[in-house]
Amino acid sequence: MTARREVRVTVNGRAYARNVEPRMLLVDFLRHECGLTGTHVGCAHGVCGACTIVLDGVSVRSCLTFAVQAEGKEITTVEGLADGESLTALQQAFHENHALQCGYCTPGFLMSLTEFLRETPNPDEGQIRERLSGNLCRCTGYANIVSAVQMAAQRLREKGGVS
Amino acid sequence: MKPAPFEYFAPETAEEALALMAEHGVEARPLAGGQSLVPLINMRMAQPSVLIDLNRCPELAYLRGEDGMLVSGPMTRQRELELSETVRAACPLIAKAMPYMGHATIRNRGTAGGSLSHADPSAELPGVALALGAEMIAGGPNGRRTVPATEFFFAELTTALEPDEMLCEIRFPEAPAGSRAAFAEVGSHFGGLALVGVAAQIDLDSAGRCTKAALAATGAGERPTRLSSTEAVLTGEVLEKQSIAEAAEAAAGDVEPLEDLHATAHWRRRAAVAMAARVLHEIADEAGTR
Numbered sequence: 001m002t003a004r005r006e007v008r009v010t011v012n013g014r015a016y017a018r019n020v021e022p023r024m025l026l027v028d029f030l031r032h033e034c035g036l037t038g039t040h041v042g043c044a045h046g047v048c049g050a051c052t053i054v055l056d057g058v059s060v061r062s063c064l065t066f067a068v069q070a071e072g073k074e075i076t077t078v079e080g081l082a083d084g085e086s087l088t089a090l091q092q093a094f095h096e097n098h099a100l101q102c103g104y105c106t107p108g109f110l111m112s113l114t115e116f117l118r119e120t121p122n123p124d125e126g127q128i129r130e131r132l133s134g135n136l137c138r139c140t141g142y143a144n145i146v147s148a149v150q151m152a153a154q155r156l157r158e159k160g161g162v163s
Numbered sequence: 164m165k166p167a168p169f170e171y172f173a174p175e176t177a178e179e180a181l182a183l184m185a186e187h188g189v190e191a192r193p194l195a196g197g198q199s200l201v202p203l204i205n206m207r208m209a210q211p212s213v214l215i216d217l218n219r220c221p222e223l224a225y226l227r228g229e230d231g232m233l234v235s236g237p238m239t240r241q242r243e244l245e246l247s248e249t250v251r252a253a254c255p256l257i258a259k260a261m262p263y264m265g266h267a268t269i270r271n272r273g274t275a276g277g278s279l280s281h282a283d284p285s286a287e288l289p290g291v292a293l294a295l296g297a298e299m300i301a302g303g304p305n306g307r308r309t310v311p312a313t314e315f316f317f318a319e320l321t322t323a324l325e326p327d328e329m330l331c332e333i334r335f336p337e338a339p340a341g342s343r344a345a346f347a348e349v350g351s352h353f354g355g356l357a358l359v360g361v362a363a364q365i366d367l368d369s370a371g372r373c374t375k376a377a378l379a380a381t382g383a384g385e386r387p388t389r390l391s392s393t394e395a396v397l398t399g400e401v402l403e404k405q406s407i408a409e410a411a412e413a414a415a416g417d418v419e420p421l422e423d424l425h426a427t428a429h430w431r432r433r434a435a436v437a438m439a440a441r442v443l444h445e446i447a448d449e450a451g452t453r
Contacts, residue, residue: 061198
């Protein structure tokens with residue numbers, strides 16, 4: 001056992017401070033220490049994208065980051081996307097396009113694609129599929145996810161909004 | 164599976180990081196972006212007892228042009244190399260190869276120095292560094308030394324870095340005016356496990372004749388391989404269908420692929436030829452010589 005360290009982070013605007021071992025992965029910290037179970041553990045080695053979160057403004061794999069590395073940083077998880085009952089354009093488009101079946105991979109897709117739509121407001125299908133290659137979904141075959149991204153992108157452009 | 168316990172340090176300067184490396188030696192691993200090392204730690208294929216996290220050393224993340232060189236810190240993120248106008252202008256080959264490295268989310272975190280030090284034989288950046296003739300600046304207890312890319316990659320996951328050294332800077336020669344670059348790769352799926360890739364930078368004179376060719380293959384040996392025979396065939400030639408076919412075929416003799424679960428040695432050799440042809444055709448198309 002190695003000495004525990006205090007980790008203080010802000011997750012979705014709320015401050016958390018916990019003492020954890022350095023070997024604790026950030027995804028386990030979010031789930032077990034903060035109780036934020038929307039972020040999922042899929043492969044635990046960076047391949048599937050289910051654990052994708054936003055750390056200091058960019059999307060990262062929370063299974064490839066140790067909780068101690070997030071000390072003092074700001075995190076957004078899938079729980080931080082919707083404003084109360086009001087879904088983001090991307091979440092709403094996932095809902096309307098049936099872009100999820102079991103839903104296990106969905107939080108990771110949403111976190112990665114929210115960043116993608118901010119960087120690429122008018123994506124073509126090739127760009128969408130290239131971005132989707134970083135997240136695995138074993139149910140949908142991706143077609144409905146592509147449709148959802150296209151719908152969300154269009155609505156965001158019409159609205160001139162960001163999320 | 165979860166990581167085995169380790170002692171964790173988060174130095175705030177390069178000097179502090181090097182002192183910790185000197186103190187802990189073979190027990191310690193520097194932690195850069197973690198996109199290759201942390202999977203190995205999670206699966207307990209790597210169990211370093213000390214991790215020296217470089218993510219809190221802002222002085223190790225930079226990118227600048229300097230005397231005809233593009234100079235990168237080891238902690239410069241791959242996503243920055245991909246999107247930087249400085250990189251696109253100075254070393255277009257780097258910008259072209261970056262989108263093949265993992266995925267955008269991986270590149271947000273992954274670093275230049277991490278990929279080069281990890282030295283996966285299929286990784287893109289080591290092949291690019293070899294093709295460009297980059298210099299690696301290694302830092303350790305006895306100060307800094309310069310290691311040319313040709314002497315940096317030893318074998319799979321093995322570099323010229325000593326256990327108490329770390330990569331402190333990477334220097335890429337800027338592409339000469341009139342040169343063109345291309346990168347091609349074949350893998351299981353886009354962004355997934357890379358099998359074989361080829362990086363190329365070709366200098367062309369005003370008549371479209373190749374004055375200097377620099378190509379390197381990844382995934383076709385235990386380390387990235389310079390395609391010297393391809394380069395020799397191309398030099399002095401105009402890139403057109405016949406010269407490209409001959410030059411690409413010459414790559415078959417340059418690579419020494421290993422066989423593994425993903426591909427036979429023969430397949431990797433032919434893939435190296437095919438990828439060499441692909442990059443050369445792309446360059447010829449851009450230059451309008453084909």
